[in-house]
Amino acid sequence: MHPVDSSEFSVLKAVVEGTAQATGGDFMRSLVRNLCQATGVANGFVAEFAEAKTRVRSLAFWMDGDFLDGQEWDLPGTPCEEVLRGNFCHYPSGVSQLFPHEQGVESYLGVPLRDGAGEVLGHLALFDRQPMPERDNLFYVFKIFASRAAAELNRLGIEQQLRLSEQRFRELFDEAPIAYVHEDKDTRFLQANQAALRILGVTAEQVPSTQGISLVPNTPAAQARLREAFASVEKGTDSAGVVLELRRKDDGWPVWIRWWSKTDPSGRFLRTMFIDITAQILMEQEQAKLQEQNRYLQEEIKAEHNFEEIVGRSPALRSLLNQVQRVAQTDASVLIQGESGTGKELVARAIHSASKRKQRPLIKVNCAALPSSLIESELFGHEKGAFTGAINKRIGRFELAEGGTLFLDEVGEIPLEVQVKLLRVIQEREFERVGGQTPIKMDVRVITATNRDLLQEVANKNFREDLFYRLNVFPLATPPLRERLEDIPLLADFLIGKFAPKLGKKINGIGAESMRRLQRYHWPGNIRELENIIERAIILADGPWLEIGAEQLPGSVADISSAALGNAAASLDAVARDHILQVLEQTRWVIEGPQGAAQRLQIKPSTLRYRMRKLDIRKPG
Numbered sequence: 001m002h003p004v005d006s007s008e009f010s011v012l013k014a015v016v017e018g019t020a021q022a023t024g025g026d027f028m029r030s031l032v033r034n035l036c037q038a039t040g041v042a043n044g045f046v047a048e049f050a051e052a053k054t055r056v057r058s059l060a061f062w063m064d065g066d067f068l069d070g071q072e073w074d075l076p077g078t079p080c081e082e083v084l085r086g087n088f089c090h091y092p093s094g095v096s097q098l099f100p101h102e103q104g105v106e107s108y109l110g111v112p113l114r115d116g117a118g119e120v121l122g123h124l125a126l127f128d129r130q131p132m133p134e135r136d137n138l139f140y141v142f143k144i145f146a147s148r149a150a151a152e153l154n155r156l157g158i159e160q161q162l163r164l165s166e167q168r169f170r171e172l173f174d175e176a177p178i179a180y181v182h183e184d185k186d187t188r189f190l191q192a193n194q195a196a197l198r199i200l201g202v203t204a205e206q207v208p209s210t211q212g213i214s215l216v217p218n219t220p221a222a223q224a225r226l227r228e229a230f231a232s233v234e235k236g237t238d239s240a241g242v243v244l245e246l247r248r249k250d251d252g253w254p255v256w257i258r259w260w261s262k263t264d265p266s267g268r269f270l271r272t273m274f275i276d277i278t279a280q281i282l283m284e285q286e287q288a289k290l291q292e293q294n295r296y297l298q299e300e301i302k303a304e305h306n307f308e309e310i311v312g313r314s315p316a317l318r319s320l321l322n323q324v325q326r327v328a329q330t331d332a333s334v335l336i337q338g339e340s341g342t343g344k345e346l347v348a349r350a351i352h353s354a355s356k357r358k359q360r361p362l363i364k365v366n367c368a369a370l371p372s373s374l375i376e377s378e379l380f381g382h383e384k385g386a387f388t389g390a391i392n393k394r395i396g397r398f399e400l401a402e403g404g405t406l407f408l409d410e411v412g413e414i415p416l417e418v419q420v421k422l423l424r425v426i427q428e429r430e431f432e433r434v435g436g437q438t439p440i441k442m443d444v445r446v447i448t449a450t451n452r453d454l455l456q457e458v459a460n461k462n463f464r465e466d467l468f469y470r471l472n473v474f475p476l477a478t479p480p481l482r483e484r485l486e487d488i489p490l491l492a493d494f495l496i497g498k499f500a501p502k503l504g505k506k507i508n509g510i511g512a513e514s515m516r517r518l519q520r521y522h523w524p525g526n527i528r529e530l531e532n533i534i535e536r537a538i539i540l541a542d543g544p545w546l547e548i549g550a551e552q553l554p555g556s557v558a559d560i561s562s563a564a565l566g567n568a569a570a571s572l573d574a575v576a577r578d579h580i581l582q583v584l585e586q587t588r589w590v591i592e593g594p595q596g597a598a599q600r601l602q603i604k605p606s607t608l609r610y611r612m613r614k615l616d617i618r619k620p621g
């Protein structure tokens, strides 16, 4: 062990005190200056390898009482070369003779600086115009500070690497295609990368004032997803991610993201990642819409329609067809009123087919066939989980009819609370799904039909007056068959042509007596009733001429007329009531099906129900 004498100690002390507060570049400068001043040598420097191992650059260079900046030099032909090979070198004098490039330098002392693994990083050196005799204390102090300088150089290298890797990480974080957000437990943003800002419509300045949950819309479906997302954080990361629905901060547009989040080790922050899946979700929605449309169209294909054919030449029908042609060219709402079976649906289809919307769908809703609790969601659709039983999202008939026509049959059956929404939708031309909050714009023409006296329903407060006038912009009335008995031969021919081939019969026409009988009948069930009678007559026919006897006309209905005629005091309603009751009792109150009362009465089950309500007919007991 080398004993420390007092002069060594004072040098040591001076350098230690001079460099105590400094780190990094400052430390190097303070080291060379203090070392020179404490040892009395004029010049000194710390240098590290430049890019090539044959060159060095100074980290600090002290010369004749001043610092020189950014010195760089080639090693060959200098005393430094040997030092950087890893050797301690001391030339007490004669440097300029040994190294002709180093004119004016007399003496040199250099020591390599190594990293932890022994690799040379640079060197610390002193040089002078005076000789530098060998002094133990000088070497000793010099070596101590060389290892201190090496440690600092090492640290600077690591710091630099750390800075680079942090910068690389930041760039990666910022430019990653996946969105990253660093947020606190209340989802207040601390940091968000470019992808996150882009997806969420948030600017860099808005990051500190943004809270993730405030971007989730206040709909039952979106909030349920949010709860699911937080539950997945509690459980640990869900590898499949959770789908969340958000609104962009800038324009409020909906975005859907697949979201993963994890609590950081401190437990105070969330590291959240997400990707934008809006395009995928919109495609799924479009697909669902097409599926729904497909399902609806399948049903429609099954139902039979006489598309173009509205048969008849009577003045009453001609006037109706004339109005149909005129109103078809416009987008006006049409209300078709008429008795059951007079062809209201046929007229609605004719308006659609003659309109500019004919390439788009005509969607029908029979309001009497739906339980009142489901009408709203059938019309407007619903979001997943909007009410008990709503498992999947459903697209409503208004959405299906986009660009086309919506035909609301038996509109008088719509409950009052849905009438309010319908009115608003027709006025504002936009609606929301049940349980949803996103307004959906629509371009749909509305045609409605009813066999009720709607104005009477308005007077009875069963139908909103404002909605009535909205729907009744262009009223049409389908005449009952008894007011156009002259159309019966034409209709009968048309119907024979329709049914006979299907039933495999060859029928020429209707016998003269039968035709007279048909034209004397008063047709409470209108054309639907005529259809049924002709179809039945074809089934029963033995020859090419149809014979329709009085017994083939529904005797019971004929009774109504005779009863009504025979008993002037009895109102038609009372007679109808008695008759319906009688048929219901015969069918044991079965309404639908081949043995049901509706079939016997030649009316639709929905119409029968409606009449029962109107005439206050209830099943006893």
Ligand SMILES: Nc1ncnc2c1ncn2[C@@H]1O[C@H](COP(=O)(O)OP(=O)(O)OP(=O)(O)O)[C@@H](O)[C@H]1O
Binding pocket: 305, 306, 309, 310, 311, 312, 338, 339, 340, 341, 342, 343, 344, 345, 346, 347, 409, 449, 450, 451, 478, 494, 527, 528, 531, 604, 607
């Ligand atoms: N002028 C017509 N020419 C040919 N067929 C007709 C005519 N009018 C109605 N029909 C036929 O009569 C049947 C009943 O017509 P539609 O369903 O349109 O009547 P509706 O008034 O809508 O009845 P409801 O009020 O009971 O719904 C249908 O099969 C239809 O094709």
